[in-house]
Amino acid sequence: MNISSLGTNSDESPFGSGLWEINPDVTQGTTMACYTTVEIDYALLNDKDLGSDKMVGLVFNPGNSPTGTYRWYLDSDIDTDPILMEKGITFQMVEDVAKMVYCDWEAATGIDFEYMGGIANGQVASDGMSVIQFNPINTLGLTTTRFSTNLCLDDEVFEERFTEADIELTTNSDWFVSLNNNIGAGQIDLYSVLTHEVGHAILLRHSMDTNNANGTEDDRTMFWQLDAEQSKRVLDNKTISGVQLLVERSQAAIDPVRCFNGFVLATNGGPCTTPVYEVHQSLCNFSLKGNIRTNKNSLRISVEDKIDNLKIVGINGSVFHDTQDLGRGDHEIPISNFKNGLYFVVVSCKGQLYTEKIIIQ
Amino acid sequence: MKKQTVKLLALILVLFSLTQVGVTQNFSTDFEDHIRSAPTIVEGKVVSQRTIRNEENGNIFTLSELEISKNLKGNNEATITVETRGGKFEDITDIVSHTVNLSVGEEVILLLNSVENSSYFKILNGKFGKIRYISGNRKFHAIYEGNAETFRSKRELIERIGILTNNSFNINPVATETAFNNIIEVGELCFAIANPEPLFQTSQVAFDILIKSETAGLLFSGSEVVLKYPTNNLGSNIALNQNVEVNKEIVSENPEYVLTVEDLGVGQIMRLN
Numbered sequence: 001m002n003i004s005s006l007g008t009n010s011d012e013s014p015f016g017s018g019l020w021e022i023n024p025d026v027t028q029g030t031t032m033a034c035y036t037t038v039e040i041d042y043a044l045l046n047d048k049d050l051g052s053d054k055m056v057g058l059v060f061n062p063g064n065s066p067t068g069t070y071r072w073y074l075d076s077d078i079d080t081d082p083i084l085m086e087k088g089i090t091f092q093m094v095e096d097v098a099k100m101v102y103c104d105w106e107a108a109t110g111i112d113f114e115y116m117g118g119i120a121n122g123q124v125a126s127d128g129m130s131v132i133q134f135n136p137i138n139t140l141g142l143t144t145t146r147f148s149t150n151l152c153l154d155d156e157v158f159e160e161r162f163t164e165a166d167i168e169l170t171t172n173s174d175w176f177v178s179l180n181n182n183i184g185a186g187q188i189d190l191y192s193v194l195t196h197e198v199g200h201a202i203l204l205r206h207s208m209d210t211n212n213a214n215g216t217e218d219d220r221t222m223f224w225q226l227d228a229e230q231s232k233r234v235l236d237n238k239t240i241s242g243v244q245l246l247v248e249r250s251q252a253a254i255d256p257v258r259c260f261n262g263f264v265l266a267t268n269g270g271p272c273t274t275p276v277y278e279v280h281q282s283l284c285n286f287s288l289k290g291n292i293r294t295n296k297n298s299l300r301i302s303v304e305d306k307i308d309n310l311k312i313v314g315i316n317g318s319v320f321h322d323t324q325d326l327g328r329g330d331h332e333i334p335i336s337n338f339k340n341g342l343y344f345v346v347v348s349c350k351g352q353l354y355t356e357k358i359i360i361q
Numbered sequence: 362m363k364k365q366t367v368k369l370l371a372l373i374l375v376l377f378s379l380t381q382v383g384v385t386q387n388f389s390t391d392f393e394d395h396i397r398s399a400p401t402i403v404e405g406k407v408v409s410q411r412t413i414r415n416e417e418n419g420n421i422f423t424l425s426e427l428e429i430s431k432n433l434k435g436n437n438e439a440t441i442t443v444e445t446r447g448g449k450f451e452d453i454t455d456i457v458s459h460t461v462n463l464s465v466g467e468e469v470i471l472l473l474n475s476v477e478n479s480s481y482f483k484i485l486n487g488k489f490g491k492i493r494y495i496s497g498n499r500k501f502h503a504i505y506e507g508n509a510e511t512f513r514s515k516r517e518l519i520e521r522i523g524i525l526t527n528n529s530f531n532i533n534p535v536a537t538e539t540a541f542n543n544i545i546e547v548g549e550l551c552f553a554i555a556n557p558e559p560l561f562q563t564s565q566v567a568f569d570i571l572i573k574s575e576t577a578g579l580l581f582s583g584s585e586v587v588l589k590y591p592t593n594n595l596g597s598n599i600a601l602n603q604n605v606e607v608n609k610e611i612v613s614e615n616p617e618y619v620l621t622v623e624d625l626g627v628g629q630i631m632r633l634n
Binding site (some may be wrong): 140145146148149206 | 446447454457459485487488519588
């Protein structure tokens with residue numbers, strides 16, 4: 001039996017997700033006429049070089065992460081890199097985007113990410129720390145995922161364990177570094193690239209079933225290419241389901257008789273510890289910024305001009321907050337008693353209405 | 362378009378096989394730019410690999426020994442070493458996304474640059490530095506990993522690189538040609554088994570192996586046809602035991618074309634060259 005990718009970037013042995021062809025009878029590369037295709041939703045890392053199809057587990061050594069959170073760092077040299085300085089990219093800008101990206105993954109998969117702040121000297125492959133860094137590499141981004149091998153040959157699911165994943169982003173790109181989505185001509189959206197690379201950092205492989213050549217492009221998070229001006233910030237459900245399976249199996253293997261006895265993995269650690277959105281509205285000269293934490297649930301609105309009215313409305317039309325005449329400055333709107341879910345912020349200014357969707361989680 | 366055909370007559374009890382290839386693709390600007398700008402381009406086969414670890418930063422590298430079959434740009438030794446990121450070193454494995462992977466036995470065309478202060482080479486620009494040969498795919502025989510462009514044959518790919526590098530890698534056209542009608546689908550080069558005829562008096566089966574190209578003027582200089590047969594009534598090693606007879610019927614006038622038969626493996630495979 002031969003299984004081959006219908007896409008062209010099939011250098012992801014043994015499998016990447018996407019559309020694959022199963023051919024029932026192959027003799028030395030000779031293909032018979034009957035075949036069928038199958039759709040593979042996602043692809044997780046394993047160690048093909050060991051001749052094993054077993055998975056790589058996502059658990060942590062309590063010596064590195066006592067509570068089992070996925071700890072990540074950001075290279076503090078960003079603010080002193082001359083190339084990035086010339087482009088106007090700051091540590092703060094990258095941090096805001098990175099926090100949001102990890103927040104998205106956390107909300108979708110349950111993995112409890114923990115931002116550990118800036119770290120000098122960037123990544124070192126053997127230090128056990130997962131670091132985001134800028135380098136003059138020839139691709140937009142790449143992730144070096146490291147895992148320990150030959151751990152538990154008797155386990156039916158796992159044989160390797162994740163130890164760290166360092167993400168490199170190129171200094172050579174015309175990056176768009178913002179939480180808003182107004183990507184300029186020719187710019188590469190850092191949010192989208194980082195979303196993809198964090199996928200690698202939690203052991204996802206590429207999807208590859210379609211390509212630019214035939215006029216369509218795989219819309220999954222782990223498709224291997226991103227075009228200029230393309231926004232790909234929303235995680236797809238197939239990819240999410242793959243990570244959720246990995247998490248479930250990894251946790252199940254934290255068992256006295258299983259592979260990861262003594263290791264830890266924290267999930268469902270609560271709401272994201274990062275802003276969940278930031279919206280700038282130039283028409284009325286105001287910005288919204290969510291700052292949702294377990295101990296600080298608030299929505300901040302920064303107003304340049306006067307706003308006549310601001311309401312927060314539920315999806316059934318119920319009004320949860322109503323404020324008149326917001327003047328210039330920052331205003332904190334408490335939302336700690338709001339239930340998780342979808343809401344609309346409705347702003348009235350200069351005779352016009354502006355509506356922004358927010359999710360409280 | 363005129364078709365070039367080669368017809369072989371084979372006598373054997375059971376033979377079957379069909380290969381289809383196809384799909385044409387325009388050459389992209391990306392491909393051309395990379396071919397033109399690459400300092401070194403080689404075609405070769407990965408014959409061995411080993412890994413090293415940078416003691417300073419802990420990064421793991423794989424060193425692949427590449428046996429060169431053709432220097433497409435630049436002149437290199439018969440074997441070179443290509444350095445790529447990632448690999449397995451002792452009990453640690455690094456997987457590096459968006460970079461090129463090589464494996465032992467793989468046949469590739471690589472766009473290379475020298476590693477500073479080293480005799481090693483590195484692959485240019487990640488996936489933009491690798492063209493991989495494919496076997497068993499119905500649609501293409503080579504892929505440029507940079508932009509996922511495909512090539513329906515090695516000939517098409519090599520000739521294109523020759524044009525871009527001001528080298529002549531073209532295969533000469535045939536002096537004579539013969540066309541025939543067949544149900545074979547379009548393709549750079551297609552094989553089909555046709556016209557089976559049982560010969561009851563001698564307990565044999567005669568059939569034709571048809572080879573066709575859609576490319577006008579293409580010279581057929583040689584190919585492999587691997588065939589699988591049942592051993593319960595044929596026995597093994599049918600070439601050695603002279604249980605197969607192969608004849609040219611209509612062939613090109615290329616004097617380099619030689620018909621040979623040999624056993625492969627444990628006697629269930631035969632190859633025509």
